[in-house]
Amino acid sequence: MIHVRSVASIALLGAAALVLTACGGSGDGEQSQSAATRVSATFAQDGEGPAHTYDAALVPAGSTVEVTSAEQDGSTVTTLRVSGLVPNRTYGAHAHTKPCTAAAGTDAGPHYQFSEDPVTPSVDPSYANPMNEIWLDVTTDANGAGESTSTVPWVFPDDRRAESVVLHEKPTATHAGHAGTAGGRPGCVTVDF
Incomplete structure (x- = not known):
């Protein structure tokens, strides 16, 4: 038995x-499914680590960020989680083409676009939209925490991937001539997409 x-x-x-x-x-x-990408970091002003704050009033030093991204069945799902930011505020957030530096948020380059706009800066809603870019606008709660998720119908080509997520000072605009714009860049985290 x-x-x-x-x-x-x-x-x-x-x-x-x-x-x-x-x-x-x-x-x-x-x-088809690739291993998930994950970065979890604390925003710092001293140049250490993958997350940088350039405006401590909007992204306080010591606030935290987590980005996860996974490719599956021809789509990419990316989630942004933040804590310790300004309470009850909406931040624009997008995947960008270059890694962050301690010097300036602009060093992260433009938004990553799967189909690249031949005109820069890209403000044409045909290119600057949440299906061609990874948009992660996030609204914080009363404690300064928030979460957002983007699902796009494509995966990164091996030779051209996003390298960071930038927090912007305003929600992302969608109208022609301003599509994709979201103001200054108070925070940035390098992500190995």
Whole structure:
């Protein structure tokens, strides 16, 4: 009787392993999923770490940021979580083309666009929109915490990926001539997308 239970347990474990392999681990199945990217950091003014504040009134030193991003089945899902920011405020937030520096938020370059606008700065809603860019506008609660998620119908090409998420001082505009604009850049976190 013990022998039969052991064989049954081994069979169940083997079946579970086959299911797990089929659901996304081996790379041989049809479902495509890459490992998730995750960065969790504290905003600093001293040049240390991946997160920088350039305006401590809007992004206080010591506030925190977390970005996760995963590619699955031809889409990219990115989530931004913040805490310790100004309470009850909406910040624009977007994936940008270059990593952050301690010097200035502008060093992170323009918004990452899957289909690049031939005109810069890009303010055409045909290019500057939440399906062609990763927009993560976030509204904080009474404690200065907030979360937002973006899902876009594409994955990054290996040779051209976003490298940061920038917090902006205003919500993102959507109208022609201003699409994608969100004011100054009080904070930035480098993300290895």
